[in-house]
Amino acid sequence: MSASMLGHLFQQKIQVEKRVGLDKFGKPMYGPPEDIMVRYDGGLKLSHQDQKSEMMYVYSVFTDADIEIGDRLTIDGLKLIAYEVSTTPDPTNLSQVLFREVYTMLKRGTSL
Numbered sequence: 001m002s003a004s005m006l007g008h009l010f011q012q013k014i015q016v017e018k019r020v021g022l023d024k025f026g027k028p029m030y031g032p033p034e035d036i037m038v039r040y041d042g043g044l045k046l047s048h049q050d051q052k053s054e055m056m057y058v059y060s061v062f063t064d065a066d067i068e069i070g071d072r073l074t075i076d077g078l079k080l081i082a083y084e085v086s087t088t089p090d091p092t093n094l095s096q097v098l099f100r101e102v103y104t105m106l107k108r109g110t111s112l
Helices: 003-009
Strands: 012-017 019-022 028-030 034-049 052-063 072-075 078-090 093-107
Touching: 052 072, 052 078, 072 093
Parallel strands: none
Antiparallel strands: 012 034, 012 072, 019 028, 034 052, 052 093, 072 078, 078 093
16 A cells, blocks of 8 residues: 555645754754645543653654654644654665654643
């Protein structure tokens, strides 16, 4: 199954801004927003770590678009950072990526 054959699965539109570097203060800089088609799931979740609980926006995104760790995604009006990207190779052409699964997260009450 080629990436083009998966296109019917990607019915949701989000924006991605590629991370292009850091400014003089060490804050990330991003390129212009670009619309991409994806399939995503997620939302506000309660996280329990180290005897603390906090609310976070967590999304999993499936796409054949080129997304890398550190890129900024706009989903449901929220700006989220890609913190993990895993790829699934195309079994018919292992040099090609069939799709990427991207994990994003933003702690509630923080801004980018």
